[in-house]
Amino acid sequence: MRLPRVLVLSGSTRSGSFNTKLAALVGKRLALSEVEVTRISLADYPLPLYDGDLETAKGVPQNAQVLKSLFLQQEGVFIACPEYNAGITPVLKNAIDWMSRASSPGEPPKAAFKNRVFALGSAATGALGGMRGLIGMRTIMEVGLGAHVLPQMVSVTNARTGFDMKGDLTDERAAQQLDILIQAMVRQTQLQLFGR
Numbered sequence: 001m002r003l004p005r006v007l008v009l010s011g012s013t014r015s016g017s018f019n020t021k022l023a024a025l026v027g028k029r030l031a032l033s034e035v036e037v038t039r040i041s042l043a044d045y046p047l048p049l050y051d052g053d054l055e056t057a058k059g060v061p062q063n064a065q066v067l068k069s070l071f072l073q074q075e076g077v078f079i080a081c082p083e084y085n086a087g088i089t090p091v092l093k094n095a096i097d098w099m100s101r102a103s104s105p106g107e108p109p110k111a112a113f114k115n116r117v118f119a120l121g122s123a124a125t126g127a128l129g130g131m132r133g134l135i136g137m138r139t140i141m142e143v144g145l146g147a148h149v150l151p152q153m154v155s156v157t158n159a160r161t162g163f164d165m166k167g168d169l170t171d172e173r174a175a176q177q178l179d180i181l182i183q184a185m186v187r188q189t190q191l192q193l194f195g196r
Helices: 018-032 052-058 062-072 090-101 131-144 172-194
Strands: 005-010 036-041 076-080 117-123 148-156
Touching (some): 005 018, 018 036, 018 076, 018 117, 018 148, 090 131, 117 131, 117 172, 148 172
Parallel strands (some): 005 036, 005 076, 076 117, 117 148
């Protein structure tokens, strides 16, 4: 019997990103909870800025097709979402926009975002912990793409001191949020896998 599969990624490609640290921690915690984890970096899937004319002329780029395929292979996806100017990063939004355009015959529209569960988190240097970006990301996922996003989220405030030397969270509130998110993600991905 196989384990539920979860893709883990960060919306940042910056070296030393706090959100990439959060993604690594989530991946570790899920793997310890008997989930098959695949971690990726959006830096490995460069994409041109979404442009409808470019799509008409050349189609959906190969890297968007590969990302879509990765999403389709999972029961769940965790995305660590940096906050840029109270929104999400351009690299993350662009990847989502291109994946939403990738379709194959017989698939529902925006197939990469259907029939799997999504979880969100953020780490930020300020006191809000990236919450404004998380709210924007939730709107994109739920309203724009019709995705099932867990209500549980993890928000790491003061991220410069938010992780210890082992990559674990130093703040008790954030650590409790993470525990709750991991439990919900494991439970819901099991339902996705075995409830089909």
